[in-house]
Every structure is written in structure tokens, then in C-alpha cells.
Amino acid sequence: MNGAAALVEMLVGYGVEVIFGVPGDTNVALYQALKANGGRLRHVTCRDERSAVFMADCYARLTGKPGVAEVPSGAGAMYGLPGVAEATQSSVPLILLVNDIPQPGMGRGTLTELPVTELFNPIAKRAEALGSIQKLPEVVRRAFRLATGGRPGAVVLSLPEDILYETLPDSASLHVEQRCRSAPSSRVHAAASDVEMALETLHGSKRPLIVAGGGVNRSQAGDMLTRLAEKLMIPVVTTITGQGVIPDDHRLAIGIIGDNGFHPHALWALRQADLAIYVGCRMGSVATMNWKLPTDNSATRIIQIDIDPGIIANTYDVDLAMVGDAQAVLSDLYARAPVAVPDAREEWIAEINGRRKEFWRGTEPRLKSVQAPLLPERVIDALAGHLSGPCNVISDAGTPTPYSTRFLRLDHPRSKLVIPRFFGGLGYAIPAVVGAHFACPEMRSVALFGDGSLGMSAGELETIARLKVPVVLIHFNNACFGWIKALQRVQSAGHDNEGTFGVDFSNLDMSKLAQVYGIRSFRVQTSTELEQALAAAFASDEPVFVDIVVESIADRLPPVFSWLEKSGVDPEDVGTGARHRSSLSHSVETSEQASRP
Structure with a gap:
């Protein structure tokens, strides 16, 4: 058994069911071992290393088991940085395998060489390089022990390609520590x-x-x-x-x-x-x-x-x-x-x-609004009406966040709302919903994302289509980096609104993008179209993309305490629906017959 085969055997022993990754020059040995493992460990080929780590992150959040991702050397390792940082600071058990260049080439200007451990140590719970084939079982056990023990976090292993081809000594033990198959591996009691x-x-x-x-x-x-x-x-x-x-x-x-x-x-x-x-x-x-x-x-x-x-x-x-x-x-x-x-x-x-009942009564008009463009909270309320059973809703950190946290009501005890909150990186929801599917294949998974996030992770639409993952993808289309545009308006309140800069996109029908990948899609501009699209999406057993034209949070203050306060609005006013003082656009309540934007 070579090092790669031994690694796969140990991953199976730790209960790893799926590993997310991207092929490269240095992970051929690992791929050969994965191909030969008899289907006990499934490999999901992603389109971007960031996505692979985000998938593993979401899988771990929903199962409590360490999510595992693998990337090739060089740029592959660098693209793994965002997910590792988020998992560590969000206390998510995660293991990233960096298939590194062969040891003889280190320090000699070899293509794609990076100081992997030095790169990841500031943002990971631990980063460690495998120095010899004899140490492989020990290093893997330590990775699972640290990822799941105490406050969980991300562990990065640098695995030189040549070592993965070497034969493991017969004396090496591939035993695993059963308690480290999930987090927390040990529960500390207070005095x-x-x-x-x-x-x-x-x-x-x-x-x-x-x-x-x-x-x-x-x-x-x-x-x-x-x-x-x-x-x-x-x-x-x-x-x-x-x-x-x-x-x-x-x-x-x-x-x-x-x-x-x-x-x-x-x-x-x-x-x-x-x-x-x-x-x-x-x-x-x-x-x-x-x-x-x-x-x-x-x-x-x-x-x-x-x-x-x-x-x-x-x-x-x-x-x-x-x-x-x-x-x-x-x-x-x-x-x-x-x-x-x-x-x-x-x-x-x-x-x-x-007071809670008063809040929901006060927000009812906006939740049922037929305004066009649609209000983001109207979209969230409509979504909630279709979540009859357990579900996992994965939101990006941008436009959907303040509305999903405030207005999405998940009544089933198994339902979860997942948002990468520590660093707020965009591009999470689309790949993460794949991780959610593998974590809970019996539950429907939903992704919420805006234009910025879609641009950063659109390639994973192909992954979703290829795997036929039955997810509902909801795009909040306001043709801009909505969160940043809103912040610029908050910061420039009382000044010329034309000061917003570098935040606008082309106004496009993104349902056509999903169609390119063979995903059934809908373009939504009215509340009637919204209900029809969601009904079709949740009745389907295939992936569905819903492109919804929504009012930009740059035009109306979202439920963000500091922004409301800075704009002179009482954050605890139940009926808050104030517009940005510096906004030049005006939103008018319309009927279903309103002219479309």
C-alpha cells in the first residue's frame, strides 16, 4: 500500500463519505487511490478550489463531521485560503489536503512551490507538512484530533507528491480514533x-x-x-x-x-x-x-x-x-x-x-407587497411558504443576509440557516449548497445569493448540473454590489448621491446563464411570477435557478442596526422601511399590472 492508498483508507476509517476537490499536477497519486477505493469514499470534482473548501465547510456545519477538501499545489493551495480562514474562525471542523510538490524539488525554484505551512498557520488551527511515509498515519490522526477537539477548526496537511507514491512500512498502524470522527470529540464540563x-x-x-x-x-x-x-x-x-x-x-x-x-x-x-x-x-x-x-x-x-x-x-x-x-x-x-x-x-x-406579535403585524404589508421590483423580504416570505418540511437554507453574506435572518422562519427542528459570517466572503452559497446536499441528501437545500456572489461562483452551476443536485437556487438580482452600494450611500448621507462608485453591473437576465449549464430556470419580476416559480422549483426533483429582480438595498435601508442609526432612523421602529436619504431613486407600491423594469 502506498501513501495515497493509506491516506484514503484512513479517511474511510474516520467515516469520511465525500471529499471535494480539483485535479492538478500534484494530486495524481491521490486520484488513483480514490479511483481504486471501491466507492467507499466519493470524490466530487469542483470547478474552483475555493468552492471545494466551501462545500466541505457547509458539509461539516450540517453534520458535525470534519469536512474534507483536497487541492493541488501552488495556486490551488492559495485558493483554499478563504475557506480555511472562515472555518477556523467559525469553529467548523475541516481538513484541507494540499497535494504538494515532491520533496526533492523544494527550495530549488520548482514550479508551484509555496511555503504551505507558513501560508496557512496564521489562519488555520494547525498546518503541518508530512516529512516521511512513516509519519503519515500519525499526521492524519493528529489532523482529525485537532479539527474536532476543543474549539473545532481547520487543519491543513501539506502532502509531498513523492511521499504519497512511497510504500507504507508493514509496521505502520492505520488505526483511527473513533471519538474524532465528529466534533466535538470530547465534551468539557464546567466546574x-x-x-x-x-x-x-x-x-x-x-x-x-x-x-x-x-x-x-x-x-x-x-x-x-x-x-x-x-x-x-x-x-x-x-x-x-x-x-x-x-x-x-x-x-x-x-x-x-x-x-x-x-x-x-x-x-x-x-x-x-x-x-x-x-x-x-x-x-x-x-x-x-x-x-x-x-x-x-x-x-x-x-x-x-x-x-x-x-x-x-x-x-x-x-x-x-x-x-x-x-x-x-x-x-x-x-x-x-x-x-x-x-x-x-x-x-x-x-x-x-x-412585542414579537407587534413586529410581525407591522411588517406584514411589506412581506405581502406586490411592488415591482420585488422587495427582498417579499422573496423571503414567499420562500418560507414553500418550506413545509426540514430544509437547509444557505445564504451568502451580502444582500440576502439581513432579510433572511430577520424574516425567514424555520419551524422544523432539523432546519438550518447557514451563513459564513466571520469574514463575510461572497461566493459561498452556490458551492456550499452542494455540501449541504451531501450532508443531508434527504432534505431540500436552498441557496440565496446576489449578483456579486454569482459572479464569483457561477462555474459551480456546472457542478450542480453534472451531479443533478436537486437544489433551489435563488438569485437576488439588483445589478450591483448591493451591500457596498448601500454602505456608500449610508456613509455619504446628506451629500451628493452620485458619489457611489465602482459598484454597478450590467442589468442582465441571469436565468439565461443557468440555461447554458442545462439547469431549468425562471425569470421573476412580479409576485405572481415569484409564486409560480417557487411552486415549480419545489415540485421538481432537479436543480432549479430562480432569477428574481429585486429592489436594491442601496435604495431602501435594510434592517442593519448601525446603518439605520447613522441615517437617523430608530432601529427598533417596527415599521422601519425608510429609504436612503441620499437615494435619488423612488420606489412606488404597484399592482401586478405595473410596468416591468
């Missing part, structure tokens, strides 16, 4: 004294609030969090990456906090809470609206629970620090929590839910 102190603090609280971050999803702790919230009658708000830890229709599921796509009633609850329990949340700039909430002089007590001790109290002075895995700590709290809770919590929950 018993901290658990008791937390329960004592909770007992004295009349208005407690749980703030669930992405760490709850990474820990697969949603069910336990819901059970604890129900037992102690604690309402739950989430960050964007924490969405889905509790079904949106649950009485205790209040909504989203943070700068982007927030719910006014969720922010109100955080302002009024006498105790905020942050679970798996960094308390970074987005979740705290640039550290404005909680305020420095707030009477709100803070308990922070996180697997990474370096995160706790990093941005706020907390009253109780609990270092541990989210599911483990929540389980301990649940097991020791008393049954009786203060009567005041029922009034607290009722008041928040009253």
Missing part, C-alpha cells in the same frame, strides 16, 4: 461549583435571557438548550450563527440580536434582562452592535459559557465565566436545575411575545 453558582444566579433572576451563538450549533446542543429553556422558563435570542438552535415558532424563541437582520423585540429583551446567559457566543462586534448592548453601565448580570477560555470576558466584564462545551454545560444545568421558577417569568415571556 461543579460554577454550575451551582449559575443556578443560584438564575434562581434570583426575574427576567433572564439566553443568548445562543454559533457554538451551540457547533456543539449540536440545540435540543438541550430548548429543554433547559422550557424547564426554567427562559426566553432565547440567538445570533445569526446561532439561528436554528430552537424552532422559530417556539414560544421561547424570541428572535435575532446583532447588527445585521436583528429583531427589535429581541434587542428590547436584551435591554430589559436582569441576567444574560451567553452560550457559545464571542460577544463580538456584530452580536453587541459594536459593544453597545449590553451597555457598560447596564444592570444586566452576565454569565458566559464557552469552550475556549480565551473567548470568555474578552470583550465584557462577566459575572460568571463557565469554561466548557455548550452541550455538556447545558446538560449539567438541566440535570441540577430546580423545577420551581419565579412567577414573574411568565409575565416577562408574555411581554416579549406581545
Whole structure:
């Protein structure tokens, strides 16, 4: 058995079902081994190395198992940087295999030579080069151990081509560590004294609030969090990456906090809470609206629970620090929590839910609007009407984000909304939806993306068509880098609107692009066409591309706290639908007979 065959054998042993990658000069040995592995490990050929890593990232987010991608040397490795950085900072278990140049050529100006470990170490949890065939099993085991252990992250292995051709010694053991097949591989419990102190603090609280971050999803702790919230009658708000830890229709599921796509009633609850329990949340700039909430002089007590001790109290002075895995700590709290809770919590929950109902009543006109171009929230509401069962919705970080986080309601406990939030890189949704399909083939997957993202990942439409992945692809077409154009208008409020620069595209019918790849497509410009296209898409068992002409977020302020505040609009006004003060365009409510743009 050569090194490449041994590598594949170990990947199978770790439960890897699919590996995403791009062929190149240096990964021939690996491809030969993959071809000979008898179908136990499926390889998905991508059109771009960035896409391969994004697919692996999304697969890992939805399964908890390490996503695996492989790339050739040189530019292939460089294109893997964005996905590795995002996975590490978003605590996603991921392993990137860089098929590197042969060892004898290193340091001699060999074509495509790069210092791989030096390149990735600043952004990966670990980057390591394989130095000899004898070390291969050890290096692979360490990669899975680190990717899944503690706070999960991305591990990069540089595998010289010549070593993968060498024969593995008979003495080498290809055993795998079963606990490292998924993350977290070990669950760290908080100190018993901290658990008791937390329960004592909770007992004295009349208005407690749980703030669930992405760490709850990474820990697969949603069910336990819901059970604890129900037992102690604690309402739950989430960050964007924490969405889905509790079904949106649950009485205790209040909504989203943070700068982007927030719910006014969720922010109100955080302002009024006498105790905020942050679970798996960094308390970074987005979740705290640039550290404005909680305020420095707030009477709100803070308990922070996180697997990474370096995160706790990093941005706020907390009253109780609990270092541990989210599911483990929540389980301990649940097991020791008393049954009786203060009567005041029922009034607290009722008041928040009253405000939640007021919010949804106030937004109803925009959600059902027949305006053309279509409002982005109208698109999200229409989509929600077709999500009758469990589904995975993958959104890019641009135009769809504030509307999907605020208006998309996922009621099924298995449904997830995935957004790459840490670095906000575009071009994620289209490839990631492929990873979502392989993670949960029994569930429908939906991709939400704008013009900028489509331009960066359009090649993967061929991958989707080739694999016949039954996904629904929803394009928010506003012919510009909408998010940046909107930001330029916010920054230039009160000045000449003509100052927007470098953000506009040609106004094109992108459904024709999907047709080039053999994907069934629709061009949507009215609400009637929207409903017809979505109905057809969800009735289909093949990929469907829906190109929707939407109002640009550069023309009307999206639900972004800092932008609304800067523009002189009360962010917590339920009826906020304000237009940019510097916008020269005007949107008028129209009927279905309105002239099309």
C-alpha cells in the first residue's frame, strides 16, 4: 500500500463519505487511490478550489463531521485560503489536503512551490507538512484530533507528491480514533461549583435571557438548550450563527440580536434582562452592535459559557465565566436545575411575545407587497411558504443576509440557516449548497445569493448540473454590489448621491446563464411570477435557478442596526422601511399590472 492508498483508507476509517476537490499536477497519486477505493469514499470534482473548501465547510456545519477538501499545489493551495480562514474562525471542523510538490524539488525554484505551512498557520488551527511515509498515519490522526477537539477548526496537511507514491512500512498502524470522527470529540464540563453558582444566579433572576451563538450549533446542543429553556422558563435570542438552535415558532424563541437582520423585540429583551446567559457566543462586534448592548453601565448580570477560555470576558466584564462545551454545560444545568421558577417569568415571556406579535403585524404589508421590483423580504416570505418540511437554507453574506435572518422562519427542528459570517466572503452559497446536499441528501437545500456572489461562483452551476443536485437556487438580482452600494450611500448621507462608485453591473437576465449549464430556470419580476416559480422549483426533483429582480438595498435601508442609526432612523421602529436619504431613486407600491423594469 502506498501513501495515497493509506491516506484514503484512513479517511474511510474516520467515516469520511465525500471529499471535494480539483485535479492538478500534484494530486495524481491521490486520484488513483480514490479511483481504486471501491466507492467507499466519493470524490466530487469542483470547478474552483475555493468552492471545494466551501462545500466541505457547509458539509461539516450540517453534520458535525470534519469536512474534507483536497487541492493541488501552488495556486490551488492559495485558493483554499478563504475557506480555511472562515472555518477556523467559525469553529467548523475541516481538513484541507494540499497535494504538494515532491520533496526533492523544494527550495530549488520548482514550479508551484509555496511555503504551505507558513501560508496557512496564521489562519488555520494547525498546518503541518508530512516529512516521511512513516509519519503519515500519525499526521492524519493528529489532523482529525485537532479539527474536532476543543474549539473545532481547520487543519491543513501539506502532502509531498513523492511521499504519497512511497510504500507504507508493514509496521505502520492505520488505526483511527473513533471519538474524532465528529466534533466535538470530547465534551468539557464546567466546574461543579460554577454550575451551582449559575443556578443560584438564575434562581434570583426575574427576567433572564439566553443568548445562543454559533457554538451551540457547533456543539449540536440545540435540543438541550430548548429543554433547559422550557424547564426554567427562559426566553432565547440567538445570533445569526446561532439561528436554528430552537424552532422559530417556539414560544421561547424570541428572535435575532446583532447588527445585521436583528429583531427589535429581541434587542428590547436584551435591554430589559436582569441576567444574560451567553452560550457559545464571542460577544463580538456584530452580536453587541459594536459593544453597545449590553451597555457598560447596564444592570444586566452576565454569565458566559464557552469552550475556549480565551473567548470568555474578552470583550465584557462577566459575572460568571463557565469554561466548557455548550452541550455538556447545558446538560449539567438541566440535570441540577430546580423545577420551581419565579412567577414573574411568565409575565416577562408574555411581554416579549406581545412585542414579537407587534413586529410581525407591522411588517406584514411589506412581506405581502406586490411592488415591482420585488422587495427582498417579499422573496423571503414567499420562500418560507414553500418550506413545509426540514430544509437547509444557505445564504451568502451580502444582500440576502439581513432579510433572511430577520424574516425567514424555520419551524422544523432539523432546519438550518447557514451563513459564513466571520469574514463575510461572497461566493459561498452556490458551492456550499452542494455540501449541504451531501450532508443531508434527504432534505431540500436552498441557496440565496446576489449578483456579486454569482459572479464569483457561477462555474459551480456546472457542478450542480453534472451531479443533478436537486437544489433551489435563488438569485437576488439588483445589478450591483448591493451591500457596498448601500454602505456608500449610508456613509455619504446628506451629500451628493452620485458619489457611489465602482459598484454597478450590467442589468442582465441571469436565468439565461443557468440555461447554458442545462439547469431549468425562471425569470421573476412580479409576485405572481415569484409564486409560480417557487411552486415549480419545489415540485421538481432537479436543480432549479430562480432569477428574481429585486429592489436594491442601496435604495431602501435594510434592517442593519448601525446603518439605520447613522441615517437617523430608530432601529427598533417596527415599521422601519425608510429609504436612503441620499437615494435619488423612488420606489412606488404597484399592482401586478405595473410596468416591468
